[in-house]
Amino acid sequence: MGGGAAHAVDVALFPFIRQFAGVDPSWWQSAPYPSVRRWLENWLNSALFSAIMAKYPRWEPGQAGERFPPDPEHDALK
Numbered sequence: 001m002g003g004g005a006a007h008a009v010d011v012a013l014f015p016f017i018r019q020f021a022g023v024d025p026s027w028w029q030s031a032p033y034p035s036v037r038r039w040l041e042n043w044l045n046s047a048l049f050s051a052i053m054a055k056y057p058r059w060e061p062g063q064a065g066e067r068f069p070p071d072p073e074h075d076a077l078k
Contacts (some may be wrong), residue, residue: 010039017036021037021040
């Protein structure tokens, strides 16, 4: 991504780089990897990432849980 089409290696490395960058964000911002930082930012800001990493409200006891994958027919019955 960023340098053209995404490849399998981009998808495979993304979660690891994301976790690595999150361990020490201030170090990551000053690390000598500007291209990797740009690559990660492109992924984090992509529509694909936003669609996949949807945020759900915190579950509390007594609440109905979320269905995975979402079931539009079931949701319409609510």
